[in-house]
Amino acid sequence: MKDVKKFLMILTAVLLLCGVAYAKDYEVKKKAGDYNVEVKIDKNPPAVGKNNMEIEIEDAAGKYVTDAKVLVEYSMPAMSGMPAMNYKADAALKGEGYKATMDLSMSGSWNVTIKIIRGDKASKVKFSVDAQ
Numbered sequence: 001m002k003d004v005k006k007f008l009m010i011l012t013a014v015l016l017l018c019g020v021a022y023a024k025d026y027e028v029k030k031k032a033g034d035y036n037v038e039v040k041i042d043k044n045p046p047a048v049g050k051n052n053m054e055i056e057i058e059d060a061a062g063k064y065v066t067d068a069k070v071l072v073e074y075s076m077p078a079m080s081g082m083p084a085m086n087y088k089a090d091a092a093l094k095g096e097g098y099k100a101t102m103d104l105s106m107s108g109s110w111n112v113t114i115k116i117i118r119g120d121k122a123s124k125v126k127f128s129v130d131a132q
């Protein structure tokens, strides 16, 4: 009987840990020129409304880039009864990464472009998210 209780306790702990793992941020990892870019979105899957993003940029040597101007552009092409929607958000440096908020006004597929401007060089990362 004691063993059953113990087993159930362990099982519960494992399930809780799995739950935490599934509730992880939505992550995108991509290269932009020499940069390795990691984007984390606090809603997984991304959702209608405010989605907080954290963007980490590493240079070819693996050092965090903290002197870039970072912009987030997100758009949805026109669909029946809806003109194309284009939005822009500035990302602000906080610690080693940049933070921005994407306010998605409707569900469906959004194209996201992260622009990294450093000196006279601009690099881009593109991906799309399916807002729920």
Ligand SMILES: [Cu+2]
Pocket: 076, 077, 079, 082, 106, 108
């Ligand atoms: Cu739409």
